[in-house]
Amino acid sequence: MHMSALDNTKIHNDDISLGLLLETLAAASELPLVFHYDGRPIKAGYHVTEVKAGQFAGLDCGANPEAWTEIFVQLWDVEEDSRAHMPAGKFSGIIGKVSDHLQLAQSAKLTFEVSDGVRPMQLYCASLPRLRDNAVHVELAPRPASCKPRDRWLAEEGRASAACCAPVSSKSACCA
Structure with a gap:
């Protein structure tokens, strides 16, 4: 397997969707998924x-309606005798089996819930599957809270930072 076998050109440094992760894997x-x-x-x-899989609807802090689909993959971080890291194909097969029953949207937001069985479960987003040392490595980053009106405004303005609930247009949105 060569480094070019994984097409990372479609993957950005932020959240990736379920479909993009499975397509990349x-x-x-046949390689271990770490x-x-x-x-x-x-x-x-x-x-x-x-x-x-969950369908969510709500209002953001600017009173804008929001709706999205989210997939939660729970990982139990344990050591078992003589087990190697799961092959990427086995992980994809597990997700495929679940998808057959739940009709998972490939474009859904992907969230990982991780715990070692002792510490509380933590939420992570996945980014940048990479091939190195003959394995596929997926970095999980803590999932931060965000202000959707601010995020939309930043995307429109192309700015790197702004205060929470920055103006969505010429008027300001206000956090409640």
């Missing part, structure tokens, strides 16, 4: 303990 299905979080790799015996 398909290029290296997630990294909190500055370390997940243990070789990790399990995918649950996959959930």
Whole structure:
């Protein structure tokens, strides 16, 4: 397997969708899949303990209606005797089996829930699957809170930073 086997040109340094992760993993299905979080790799015996799909609707802090689909993949970070990291194809197969039952939207926001069974579960987003050391490595970054009106304004303005609930147009939105 060469470095060019994984097409990272479609992957950005922020959240990736379920479909994009699975599409990327398909290029290296036989290789071990190693997630990294909190500055370390997940243990070789990790399990995918649950996959959930949710349809969400709400109002953001600027009173704008929001609706989205989100997929939660729960990882249990445990060591088991003589187990190696799960192959990327096995992970994709687990998700595929769940998708058959739940009709998972490939464009859905992807969230990882990770715990070692002792520490509380933490939320992460996935970014940049990379091939190195004959394995596929996926960095999980803590999922921060965000202000959607501010995020939309920043995207429109192309600005790097602004105060929470910055103007969406000529008027200001206000955090409640």
